[in-house]
Amino acid sequence: MSPRSDSAIAIAEIDPKREFPFSDADFRNLAEYAYQHTGIALSESKRDLVYNRLSRRLRALGLRTFREYHEFLEGPQGGGEKERFINSVSTNHTRFFREAHHFTHFRTSVAANFARAHGASGRGRMRVWSAGCSTGEEPYTIAMVLKKEIPGIARHDVRMLATDIDTEVLSKGARGEYSASALQEIPAEFHADIERKGDRQLGKLQMGEALRSLITFRQLNLMQSWPVKGPFDAIFCRNVMIYFDAPTKKSLVERFTKLIRPGGWLYIGHSESLIGAHPGLELVGRTIYRREP
Ligand SMILES: C[S@@+](CC[C@H](N)C(=O)[O-])C[C@H]1O[C@@H](n2cnc3c(N)ncnc32)[C@H](O)[C@@H]1O
Structure with missing residues (x-):
């Protein structure tokens, strides 16, 4: 991941196209959580995917930031959310007779x-x-x-x-x-x-x-x-x-x-x-x- 200046991070955090602020640190924390619990290494190219899939979880839980979501996940009540997090970040594409x-x-x-x-x-x-x-x-x-x-x-x-x-x-x-x-x-x-x-x-x-x-x-x-x-x-x-x-x-x-x-x-x-x-x-x-x- 290339180093970014504070102002670049600030811009990412207030990106008007996004409903929730999503900083480098937010992405890194969630990628680390995914790696520890599933072995899935979420590269930078999965950033939008992570944002889009997890935004739904923030809405469902009534949370306002990804930082809150990460804290919830790691906190004492995060056990049930772990499964939903994993379901959200896994990529499930498949088909019959794939690689025939x-x-x-x-x-x-x-x-x-x-x-x-x-x-x-x-x-x-x-x-x-x-x-x-x-x-x-x-x-x-x-x-x-x-x-x-x-x-x-x-x-x-x-x-x-x-x-x-x-x-x-x-x-x-x-x-x-x-x-x-x-x-x-x-x-x-x-x-x-x-x-x-x-x-x-x-x-x-x-x-x-x-x-x-x-x-x-x-x-x-x-x-x-x-x-x-x-x-x-x-x-x-x-x-x-x-x-x-x-x-x-x-x-x-x-x-x-x-x-x-x-x-x-x-x-x-x-x-x-x-x-x-x-x-x-x-x-x-x-x-x-x-x-x-
Ligand atoms: C792209 S699908 C592959 C499906 C099928 N094997 C195929 O080739 O079409 C990858 C699957 O691996 C699962 N997966 C990812 N990490 C896993 C883990 N740590 N343990 C078990 N399954 C995992 C995902 O949930 C997903 O359903």
């Missing part, structure tokens, strides 16, 4: 292999974790692929954990209801497990029970301890670590690696390939890593 080559790989190397190995016996176990699942499009995409490739999937012990820090996106994921236009993102071969309600454009999509029953949505902050049991056959943590700094990312990848079974897979977002050595992980495709067998 991951699902092609997952289909052939994980789901189809599983079906071949366990098809007849019906006793296979598989665990998949979508870490930073947002509104659920990622775990439902994984569920569609699993359901398609594994005949009689309900006979097996196949389960998926979908977690996020943001409670609002998790409720949406658990409902499994999306706008009808999202159907365009989903290849036709997977439409059978999705119900269509109402108009083609303005109506809704409801993920079917066969998909929903595979997924458990839970709140989990990746910066804290993880009450999850491995080992996982695959972990998807995509477009989440992009908001974290390098040491945080490195430590997360080490923790994921320990939870992946030998020979299992880690999928990360396209713009967040891992730099440096990651013991135990081998890069096998674009942003696809395998835990050494």
Whole structure:
């Protein structure tokens, strides 16, 4: 952040376009709070986003300045507000079949292999974790692929954990209801497990029970301890670590690696390939890593 003179700060504080004064110190304090509690590093480019999203909270709480808001957040009554703060600053953009080559790989190397190995016996176990699942499009995409490739999937012990820090996106994921236009993102071969309600454009999509029953949505902050049991056959943590700094990312990848079974897979977002050595992980495709067998 470049140093600014007092007069520049004063101008920012009384910017007539803004309803609330928002100084460098206000932004820095809130960015620091976000980093400590979520690992999200809010860069200067997120300043307007932070202002716009948190202004709503100031209005709702009847506060007049961001300084008051920060004090409230850090104060004895700020516990409940922490969740709303996190929901406000997290970026939840996602879609079905995003970065589609991951699902092609997952289909052939994980789901189809599983079906071949366990098809007849019906006793296979598989665990998949979508870490930073947002509104659920990622775990439902994984569920569609699993359901398609594994005949009689309900006979097996196949389960998926979908977690996020943001409670609002998790409720949406658990409902499994999306706008009808999202159907365009989903290849036709997977439409059978999705119900269509109402108009083609303005109506809704409801993920079917066969998909929903595979997924458990839970709140989990990746910066804290993880009450999850491995080992996982695959972990998807995509477009989440992009908001974290390098040491945080490195430590997360080490923790994921320990939870992946030998020979299992880690999928990360396209713009967040891992730099440096990651013991135990081998890069096998674009942003696809395998835990050494
Ligand atoms: C851009 S979305 C990615 C969604 C999906 N994985 C995808 O690639 O389409 C990033 C998600 O990470 C979540 N997130 C950010 N910090 C987190 C943390 N510390 N613990 C858990 N989830 C976090 C956000 O709430 C958000 O829903």
